[in-house]
Structure formats: structure tokens, C-alpha cells
Amino acid sequence: MLVKQLKDNESSTYTYLIEDEPTKEAVIIDPVKEHVEEYIQFLDSLNLKLKYILDTHVHADHITGSGILREKTGAESVLGEQTKAACVSRKVKDGEVLSFGSIDIKVISTPGHTPCHVAYLIEDRVFTGDALFINGCGRTDFQGGSAEQLWNSVTGKLFQLDPDTLVCPGHDYKMKRVSTIQQEKDLNPRFKNQTKEGFIELMNNLNLPDPKKIHEAVPANEACGV
Template identity: 45%
Template sequence: MLIFRQLFDPTSSTYTYLLADPATREAVLIDPVFDHARRDIALLRELDLRLVATLDTHVHADHVTGAWLLRQQCGSQIVLSQASGATNADRLLQHGDRIAFGHRHLEARATPGHTSGCLTYVLDDQSMAFTGDSLLIRGCGRTDFQEGSPRRLYRSVQEQILSLPPECLLYPAHDYRGLTVTSVAEERRFNPRLGGDVDVSDFEGYMNNLGLPHPKLMDIAVPANLRCGQPQAQAGLPQEPDWAPLTCTFGGVWEIQPAALAERIGGGHAGDVQVIDVREPAEFNGELGHIHGARLMPLAELASRSGEIDRQHPLVAVCRSGARSAQAVALLQKAGFTAVANLAGGMLRWRADALPVENGGD
């Protein structure tokens, strides 16, 4: 068995891949995106995984890698091709090197042509391969910058990717049409650039006449990726909330744990944090009770009553289980509130942690 997730960045149409060994809980991320490091960390935490390495298929021209930021947060190694010319990496790969995660491993295959440092990562049983931009679904990466070469790319794809078993699933770094996966058999037969009877002369003629504009972020992304995603200034780092110890869920909701909220509202910070209870009145005064100082504002009324909430102080939304209050957080953020969080587990968790309530049953 293998833990596998395919994640997406709509801005650059980039896929990020999570692979993990369920026995050891060790994981790798392929082609992480800087802007989604928080999302990726949340997923790792929720699946109880330990990130051991990030693997870039190449020095991307259309987004900044999340490798450096994930190393700062998770202690993971930065791994990519020796031919990439990148600095700040922990391990530089050559053709045939293996990257282990638990009892599983990926084999790095050099597939230059889109860039000189392109790698394809092949799973140990050859059931999956992660092709970067060397081979896309019914296409391939361009060859007109970053030391690209149609002749080298043709040879790379034919010898290192399309030579894999026909049933091997191929996962690209990008797709601009929403397609998610293909196979060696499909691309051998249907890829209009590299499949069928196409030879190297056909391919060179095709690629040398694409006439594509350069990627919009190339001048930003390539220099940053040659540093493995390290920002040149502290201002380039994502901003984290500092008003309370919060964690972000994979769904993108900031949460506070009950003990942290209890300490915040009972430790000399009274008035600093607003508690908005979005249950119905009968629940507010029912068996679970409510948090001292909480204001009742049922979820159905929240949008129309948001003007009653002080925007100068942080707020925590509360409900029975944390589901309705997560929606309340989304509504409040849409209304322009920035310092807002959900109480993890709601009043059920609050009571389970034996924290004080008003009007609650035993």
C-alpha cells in the first residue's frame, strides 16, 4: 500500500504529489509550491506523516518551489538534480540515484531537454512515474529556454519514460486542461508530439515552431528556484497569525485548541479575544452550556449581524462540534475580518477537556 495525494495550484496549473509509506509514516513531496506550503504542512499533520524530503523535477519557470520553506518548517531535505545548478540543496541527484521514504523509494531518471536538470521520479515497482515537464498529458514541456533541446528531450522521453511498462501511470508537473493522469501505453499511442511514428526530425520541427511567449513569472521564479525557494528578504515569507497559537487545517481554516482559548480568555487577556457562539439559543443554554463571555449569534444571522462585531479585536467562532463555526469563519473572512479562528472540536471538545462552562449540565 502507498499513501498518495495529488494536489493542485490553480495559478500555475501545477500538481504537487504526496507519497508516504503507511508503515513508517515517512513522506516525500514532489514539486511543492511556495504559496501552498501551509496547505501541505496541514495535510502532513492531519495524516500523521513526517516529511523527509522535497523533490523538484526541475527548476520551474512559472512558480516558486516550496522546498526551502518546508525545510524550515518540517526539517525535510531538499533534493533535486545536480545538473540544475541550484544552491541550498541538501542532496543533488544523478541518474539512477534512489530517494527512500520508509520502506519505499523513488528512482531518479535524468530526462533533460525541457531544462538541462529535468528528472523523472519512478516508483520502486514502476507502477507510477512523475515526469515533471519532460512529458505532459498528450504533450511535453517547451524546449526554447533554460538550456532546452528538442533532440535531448526526444531521447529522454523515449529511453527513460516511454520505455517503462505500458500500465505505468504517468503524473505530470502541470496540466492546463484539468487532466490528472495518463499512462505509458496512452502516450506511446496518442501523444501527438512523441507517440506513434513520430521520429526525432518530426519532433524537432514541431518544437522549433511553437512560437510561445515566455512564462510571465520566469524572471521571478527561476532565480528563486535556483535558491531552492529561499526568499531574498524576510518580507517574502508568508505571514502567520500572532495573536494566539493557531494551526491551519488542510481545508484552510485557522483553528485554536480549547486549552489555548481558555488560557487566552482567562489569563489576563479578557476583552482581547471575542468569542462568538453560532449555535441556536436552545443549544447555547442547553446541556453543553457556553463559554463565559461568549456572545450568541446564530449562524443564520451572522452575515446580517457582523456589523455588531468589533473588528479591532480577534475573534473565535464556536459551535457544538466545530463544523458550523468553520463555516462562520469563512463568512467572517468574506466580510473582511482577518483575525478570526475556529474553536477546534467545538463545545464537545471544550467539555471533554473539563473546561469551565456556564448553564451546562453535568
């Protein structure tokens, strides 16, 4: 399995292209609309066939490339079953397994940042979107977010994975790239030595400004970015 981590500098989003080498089937996680041509060039250069476009959630800070990628490649777009995006090819639920080549993708429902949020477990990597960052987590103060749900998703589901599982986040604002479940349990200041009540209070009092693109991005993403 080959994993390529691509970055959108404007929104500090990480997009992942994952290839099953023997079959040349591939998936992409959280593509950003402005980079769709690059993704297609990359897929073409390695002669890859895109099978799934996996969004972890309906983003508020960038527009998904899923709709255009679907049109151009014929791949199926995927979101968690709680999404309002009727345009998506396939809605997945907790525990569901998709596959490309010989590789399984296990869907882990991780609501909290948004109700529809899912993480994707692929071999020894978990793609955590905006549920879990390196030393942080996504916000819970818009788009139906819930600090209590996020606490349950992270501590009850992601932190129960094998401690050596690599954490591949949806963003990092300080150029960090990868972590492990053990590292996040040991070091993440949002969860370490914290109670559910303390976490909820912390998250509900961050008082951050809305993401710049939220009023454009959410409706665009509910239309698959097209």
C-alpha cells in the same frame, strides 16, 4: 502507498504528497510556495514525517516551496545533479535510488525541458514533471532546453518503462489528471508517428510567449524559493 494530487490553479501545477503508510514517512514532489501551509497542515493532520522534497527541475512558472518546507520540516530538498541551485540539500543522478519507509524512489535523468530535469519512479508511478504531459510535453525554448535531449529522454527512457506505469505529470492545463506510458505512446501527438527530426522542428517553432513569472521564478528557484 497513498498518493494525494494537489493542484495550484494559477500555474496548473500538480504537487504530489506520497505516504508510506506503515512508517508514516512521506515525500512531496514539486511543491508550490503559496501552498506550503496547506501541505504542512495536511502532513500534521496525518501525523506524517516529511523525508524528501523532490523537485523535478528548476521551474519557470512558479516558485518552489522546497526551501521553506525544508526549514519548517527538516526534510532534505532534492534536485537533479545538473542544477545550478547550490542551496539544494542533495543533488541526484540518473539511476540513483532514495527511499522513504519501505518505498524506493528511482531517479531517471530526463533532460530536455531543462538540463537538470529528472523524473521520479515510485512503485508503479512515474512523476514526469515537465518532461512528459498527458498528450503533450514541456517546452524546450528557454533555460537551456533542448528538443533533441527531450526526445531522447521521453522515447529512450520514459517510453521504455512498463507500459502500465502510471504517468503523473507536473502540469495539465485541461484538468486531466493521470495517464499511463501505454496511453502516451498510443496517443501523445508530440511523439506518436513522429521522428526525432520532426519533433525538433515542431518544438523549435512553437513560438510561445515566455511564462509570465519566468524572470522572477528562475532566480527564486535557484535560491530554493527562499
